[in-house]
Amino acid sequence: MISESEKNKQVISVILFEVEGEQFCIDLLTAREIIPKGQIRKLPQTFEFVEGIYNYRGDIIYIINLSKKLRLFEYKTLKKKEEAQEISEAESNKYIIVVNINNINTGFLVDRIINISHVKANAIVGLSPIFETSISIDYIKGIIKFDDRPRILLDVEKVLTEAEQTQIQKELNK
Amino acid sequence: MANEKKRVLIVDDAQFTRNILKNIMSKTGYVEIVGEASNGKEGIELFKKLKPDMITMDLVMPEKGGIETIEEILKIDSNALIVVVSALGQEALVLEAAKKGAKDFIQKPFKTEQIIEVLERILKKKAK
Numbered sequence: 001m002i003s004e005s006e007k008n009k010q011v012i013s014v015i016l017f018e019v020e021g022e023q024f025c026i027d028l029l030t031a032r033e034i035i036p037k038g039q040i041r042k043l044p045q046t047f048e049f050v051e052g053i054y055n056y057r058g059d060i061i062y063i064i065n066l067s068k069k070l071r072l073f074e075y076k077t078l079k080k081k082e083e084a085q086e087i088s089e090a091e092s093n094k095y096i097i098v099v100n101i102n103n104i105n106t107g108f109l110v111d112r113i114i115n116i117s118h119v120k121a122n123a124i125v126g127l128s129p130i131f132e133t134s135i136s137i138d139y140i141k142g143i144i145k146f147d148d149r150p151r152i153l154l155d156v157e158k159v160l161t162e163a164e165q166t167q168i169q170k171e172l173n174k
Numbered sequence: 175m176a177n178e179k180k181r182v183l184i185v186d187d188a189q190f191t192r193n194i195l196k197n198i199m200s201k202t203g204y205v206e207i208v209g210e211a212s213n214g215k216e217g218i219e220l221f222k223k224l225k226p227d228m229i230t231m232d233l234v235m236p237e238k239g240g241i242e243t244i245e246e247i248l249k250i251d252s253n254a255l256i257v258v259v260s261a262l263g264q265e266a267l268v269l270e271a272a273k274k275g276a277k278d279f280i281q282k283p284f285k286t287e288q289i290i291e292v293l294e295r296i297l298k299k300k301a302k
Binding site: 035 | 279
């Protein structure tokens with residue numbers, strides 16, 4: 001059992017990135033590599049949030065359009081137009097963050113990589129009604145209180161449901 | 175932490191930095207420094223030979239820099255655990271290293287606590 005004082009000393013490294021003008025973090029340990037978006041081959045029949053497949057170091061991996069998966073567009077339409085940052089096509093979907101979800105390499109399509117930083121575990125708080133979040137709480141591991149403003153720490157393993165992971169694994173094995 | 179000592183390779187061109195890292199990590203009792211390299215080229219050779227559990231990597235070195243070395247080591251073993259050692263003002267390089275697959279970073283001037291936190295996190299991942 002980790003004591004509260006030990007927990008407060010713990011630090012994690014996070015990578016901060018942007019999708020549709022919203023900034024998110026993931027634990028750096030979950031990222032294998034971040035690569036500029038290359039040629040993604042579209043698939044005729046798959047989930048609507050799958051952008052396509054990509055040849056990553058000789059392995060075929062699925063590329064997830066995070067904006068679609070997290071349904072960020074729905075949140076954006078709810079926001080007042082003047083608040084929403086418009087992302088031009090040239091600025092969107094520029095990078096692929098390769099993560100390993102239950103031994104399957106998967107790519108998350110994101111717009112911009114901002115930085116990496118160390119975060120004290122006690123700066124990560126659970127969800128509370130004071131936070132308006134742009135995405136479903138199912139995908140959220142916590143909220144990180146950065147000096148300027150809080151940001152969502154994504155739970156990488158929950159971005160795809162078990163059923164989605166199984167389906168993707170099946171399609172990969174075809 | 176498992177009983178077996180974790181094997182660490184230090185890649186840094188400054189003897190002084192290598193010594194500090196070696197002292198701090200050795201004192202934890204669960205880390206064994208198995209090799210030291212003073213440039214990227216040597217680092218890659220030692221990595222192939224020693225197969226360490228973790229590598230600490232300086233970013234600016236003669237012969238072969240840290241970024242290029244990270245790329246080559248991860249081509250040899252995509253699961254290699256590399257921790258970047260950076261100086262203040264090298265944020266862009268650290269980000270570049272993370273993009274290539276480095277798993278964490280330690281910032282100079284060193285703080286013992288920070289090094290131990292990073293070690294524990296990384297080596298816990300190795301134990302999984």
